[in-house]
Amino acid sequence: MIEVDGLTKRYGRATAVDGVSFRVERGEILGFLGPNGAGKTTTMRILTCYLPPTDGTARVAGHDVFAQPMEVKKRVGYLPETPPLYPDMSVRDYLDFCARIKGVPGSERRTRVADAMEKCRVGDVRDKLIAKLSKGYRQRVGLAQAILHNPDVLILDEPTAGLDPKQIIETRELIRSLAGSHTVVLSTHILPEVSMTCGRVVIINKGRVVAEDTPDNLTRRLKGAGTIRVEARGDAAAVLEAVRAVPGVLAAHPRGGHDGVVVVDVEAEAGRDVRAELAWAVVTKGHGLVGLQQMGMSLEEIFLHLTTTDAAAEPASAA
Amino acid sequence: MTALRNVAAIVGKEWRHYFGSPIAWVALFVWTMLFGIFFYFALSYFLEASMRVAQQGMEFGGGMKLSLNEVMIRPLFHNMAVVALFIAPMLTMRLFAEEKRQGTIELLATSPVSDLQVVLGKFLAAAGLYALMILAGLVNVALMWAYASSPPEWKPILTGALGLFLLGSCFLAMGTFVSTLTRNQIVAGILSFCLFLGMWTLGWAEDPMGGPVSKVVAYLGVTTHLEDLVKGVVDLKDVVFYLSVITFGLFLAHQSVESQRWRA
Numbered sequence: 012m013i014e015v016d017g018l019t020k021r022y023g024r025a026t027a028v029d030g031v032s033f034r035v036e037r038g039e040i041l042g043f044l045g046p047n048g049a050g051k052t053t054t055m056r057i058l059t060c061y062l063p064p065t066d067g068t069a070r071v072a073g074h075d076v077f078a079q080p081m082e083v084k085k086r087v088g089y090l091p092e093t094p095p096l097y098p099d100m101s102v103r104d105y106l107d108f109c110a111r112i113k114g115v116p117g118s119e120r121r122t123r124v125a126d127a128m129e130k131c132r133v134g135d136v137r138d139k140l141i142a143k144l145s146k147g148y149r150q151r152v153g154l155a156q157a158i159l160h161n162p163d164v165l166i167l168d169e170p171t172a173g174l175d176p177k178q179i180i181e182t183r184e185l186i187r188s189l190a191g192s193h194t195v196v197l198s199t200h201i202l203p204e205v206s207m208t209c210g211r212v213v214i215i216n217k218g219r220v221v222a223e224d225t226p227d228n229l230t231r232r233l234k235g236a237g238t239i240r241v242e243a244r245g246d247a248a249a250v251l252e253a254v255r256a257v258p259g260v261l262a263a264h265p266r267g268g269h270d271g272v273v274v275v276d277v278e279a280e281a282g283r284d285v286r287a288e289l290a291w292a293v294v295t296k297g298h299g300l301v302g303l304q305q306m307g308m309s310l311e312e313i314f315l316h317l318t319t320t321d322a323a324a325e326p327a328s329a330a
Numbered sequence: 331m332t333a334l335r336n337v338a339a340i341v342g343k344e345w346r347h348y349f350g351s352p353i354a355w356v357a358l359f360v361w362t363m364l365f366g367i368f369f370y371f372a373l374s375y376f377l378e379a380s381m382r383v384a385q386q387g388m389e390f391g392g393g394m395k396l397s398l399n400e401v402m403i404r405p406l407f408h409n410m411a412v413v414a415l416f417i418a419p420m421l422t423m424r425l426f427a428e429e430k431r432q433g434t435i436e437l438l439a440t441s442p443v444s445d446l447q448v449v450l451g452k453f454l455a456a457a458g459l460y461a462l463m464i465l466a467g468l469v470n471v472a473l474m475w476a477y478a479s480s481p482p483e484w485k486p487i488l489t490g491a492l493g494l495f496l497l498g499s500c501f502l503a504m505g506t507f508v509s510t511l512t513r514n515q516i517v518a519g520i521l522s523f524c525l526f527l528g529m530w531t532l533g534w535a536e537d538p539m540g541g542p543v544s545k546v547v548a549y550l551g552v553t554t555h556l557e558d559l560v561k562g563v564v565d566l567k568d569v570v571f572y573l574s575v576i577t578f579g580l581f582l583a584h585q586s587v588e589s590q591r592w593r594a
Contacts, residue, residue, distance in 0.1 A: 060439075084440055085442045089436075095433050095435075095436050096432070097434060099347060109441070111342075112443050113441050114442050156437070
């Protein structure tokens with residue numbers, strides 16, 4: 012549904028997006044994850060034909076954003092970071108106007124507007140001025156605007172930013188309910204959001220794609236490089252020494268202990284499972300093995316891993 | 331067909347902004363009030379002048395009739411052109427500046443409407459409101475048919491109103507362009523006013539004894555071309571001049587909107 016190839020956007024000397032490529036299949040929810048200033052908004056603006064790319068191509072629903080912007084615009088619903096609302100209009104008037112400029116035929120306009128209002132639960136404020144609405148309602152009106160013309164593709168820039176926890180949950184449910192009939196791309200810098208709503212994640216940092224996978228796979232892929240927690244009975248220094256001697260172990264950090272049990276966090280090489288060797292080493296040195304646990308990295312840790320250290324980013328982007 | 335529908339949608343939206351906020355009401359109020367005041371002054375002057383002429387006629391025999399069109403309506407239209415100079419920035423300053431400030435320009439730019447349709451829609455909305463203002467003012471003039479012993483000629487009034495409309499539309503087109511340059515309404519308003527004033531003062535270069543340069547400069551002034559229309563003479567070159575300025579203003583606005591996206 013969306014094919015992005017080598018997309019690049021330069022502002023003068025600064026490069027906001029640098030050779031980004033990814034694909035989104037029909038009905039999928041793709042999470043676009045990255046810290047602020049990573050190039051998420053710029054990429055989305057290119058996909059919605061708001062900005063022309065400096066280089067590379069992007070095709071949405073089979074149409075090139077540069078060559079056939081009108082065709083793309085007809086098939087895309089877009090919610091920018093700040094919902095594009097006219098404060099001096101009522102919700103109903105605003106959506107009616109949006110329906111007009113999005114080319115919804117006159118005969119269907121009323122039903123489409125009513126439909127979008129119902130889906131986004133803004134029906135109870137339909138006659139209120141947008142200026143008087145709370146942040147949560149504004150966000151929902153913005154979302155209603157995006158789904159009005161029943162677009163194939165929905166592009167949502169930080170749809171939950173600035174909402175309270177209850178509203179965030181509601182918005183996520185709404186987005187999930189839209190998947191299937193729509194292809195959704197949403198950006199966020201909040202990690203739990205991706206694992207909760209998205210089927211696939213593209214992590215972007217400094218304008219480059221750093222990783223692309225399902226939330227589960229990303230976690231699994233980096234599990235090897237994760238930590239293993241060893242709990243053993245015995246002398247702390249001796250346990251540490253035994254653990255460090257195991258081939259494949261990069262480092263071991265004592266994490267204190269209690270009741271004579273020593274806790275050590277062991278970092279192992281990526282893709283190498285050293286649990287058996289660890290257990291063997293501890294036991295043969297005469298320490299009582301109390302616990303051995305693989306500490307799976309949460310997406311949050313992966314994210315920090317990927318975007319704060321260059322060395323870790325290289326193998327991930329090559330994979 | 332869709333192009334027309336899109337333009338109409340923009341016009342409708344802009345009218346909702348105009349009438350949903352005080353802008354349209356203030357503009358209509360100020361315009362009609364000043365129209366009325368100038369009408370009243372012109373009428374008093376006309377009565378006084380015709381009295382004087384009648385007296386002279388009695389003293390020296392013969393006597394002549396003053397033309398309502400010449401003595402009263404022509405200066406009225408010229409006065410209203412000055413008012414248009416002041417009111418036009420009010421109508422255009424927020425057209426694009428406000429969309430940029432609110433971020434709603436992103437909605438327009440990512441909807442299947444072309445930049446040209448947006449520019450046209452916004453200009454036509456302003457021009458429509460301005461036309462309504464002129465019509466409201468003309469009610470004063472219409473009263474003359476009810477009360478004057480010999481009513482004025484209606485053709486010069488119509489062409490004068492057309493001239494007034496065209497002159498104001500030049501301001502509105504240029505103002506639409508200026509509004510695309512900034513996200514601050516006040517800046518757009520002040521810049522527009524300075525630009526309009528410049529367009530106006532070019533006409534002051536008119537000098538019967540002047541060389542070709544002053545002739546060209548005077549030709550570019552917006553007021554130069556109002557004179558004939560107010561007199562009831564529709565000269566094609568005046569109409570073409572106004573239409574060219576309007577087209578030029580809209581062209582600049584369109585280029586500006588489009589190029590900002592490239593530079594952004």
